[in-house]
Amino acid sequence: MPFQFTPLAIADVILIEPRRSGDARGFFMETYKRSEFMANGIAEAFVQDNYSRSARGVLRGLHYQLAPQAQGKLVTVAQGEVFDVAVDIRPASPTFARWVGVMLSSEQPRLLYVPPGFAHGFCVLSETADFAYKVTNEYSQAHERGILWNDPDIAVEWPITAPTLSARDAQLPLLRDAAPFR
Helix, strand or coil, X not given: CCEEEEECCCCCCEEEEECEEEECCEEEECCCCHHHHHHCCCCCCCCEEEEEEEECCEEEEEEXXXXXXXXXXXXXXXXXXXXXXXXXXXXXCCCCCCEEEEEEECCCCCEEEECCCEXXXXXECCCXXXXXXXXXXXXXXXXXXXXXXXXXXXXXXXXXXXXXXXXXXXXXXXXXXXXXXX
């Protein structure tokens, strides 16, 4: 099996470690194999791939989409290093408003599966970072929502204190004021 699947403190969020083989020419690894992901509880079909590049200190998030366009995400870092966060925003969940965070880097390739019902964000720790992800629903501006990155009720322990934010992300509401995920 080319992947190791590890549920995190919020079990629906899964850390995936691909097997990488290499030699003097470089390396090769699989980043997605539908049969193995399905066998490990990730049955959603991915319908869109996204790629971003960000500079050190940039924080993107915390973003989510409402139903019927809710998105599950399979995220990884192609170059650089980020701290990646998933926040449970499912009102009926026993882990509602709790978060998990992991370091993702190109030096130690790993992927993170963030299911629908979670707000997602990351901050860049390297000079730049190239961030790639698959989503289970296409982007829909009408369904796009977010939560303020430093919401005190969630209390994410970001490894940076003064991130660079987009104007939109700087104005996102607190979880208690955000559109509820359904």
